[in-house]
């Protein structure tokens with residue numbers, strides 16, 4: 466099944482809803498980055514939440530999410546432009562922890578909870594909008610939920626999950642978000658709390674073949690789907706962009722690369738693509754400065 470997300474509205478319960486499946490794009494990201502299972506789970510949860518958040522705005526805009534909780538995984542970053550394409554990386558992909566009692570992937574341990582979740586939205590204006598909140602648990606879903614409550618004053622339920630098999634391949638990845646509209650009543654809130662409590666883990670539902678629409682229907686029988694978007698892992702790096710980056714390192718650095726290394730290799734941190742620059746290419750760049 467293709468990866469996609471849906472957006473919908475539940476008029477009877479005064480909330481708007483999002484759900485997505487990101488299994489294939491996470492598997493693609495895993496192959497590029499060689500994520501160990503807990504890193505896959507952390508990145509998959511983050512990508513699902515970021516893609517759904519990007520769909521909350523009417524206009525397509527560049528959205529960057531950065532999480533750094535002081536844990537062994539280091540800085541995590543995701544970038545999307547609201548077009549369904551996402552790229553991302555973690556500083557240390559080789560992390561794997563499980564909780565002793567449940568055997569579940571210990572995302573909160575890998576990420577840590579001494580740090581922030583930061584959202585940078587570039588709407589093409591002079592200054593991008595930046596919002597930041599302290600991490601709650603490092604389990605990602607809780608942290609996004611806290612971000613929506615504090616930074617956007619929107620009470621939200623964020624449920625994101627990932628299942629990985631014995632050989633580290635991604636079995637399922639995805640999630641849902643429920644956001645209360647201002648008209649929501651105490652009864653609506655009570656209904657939503659109960660529905661979420663009774664809902665099986667979203668990674669399990671996706672692994673069983675449930676679609677994003679079916680997951681939302683489990684929670685709200687009368688959900689009305691208003692939007693549908695295909696999702697992909699895609700990086701927009703190129704040799705030209707890498708060359709521009711090389712120019713910004715400055716004359717002395719470039720000269721050193723020419724004299725000492727007789728060339729340079731740059732690696733895209735978002736997709737691990739390698740770009741080689743020969744001595745002559747570096748000299749051409751040097752002449753442009």
Ligand SMILES: [Zn+2]
Pocket residue numbers: 700701702733734735736737738
């Ligand atoms: Zn790239």
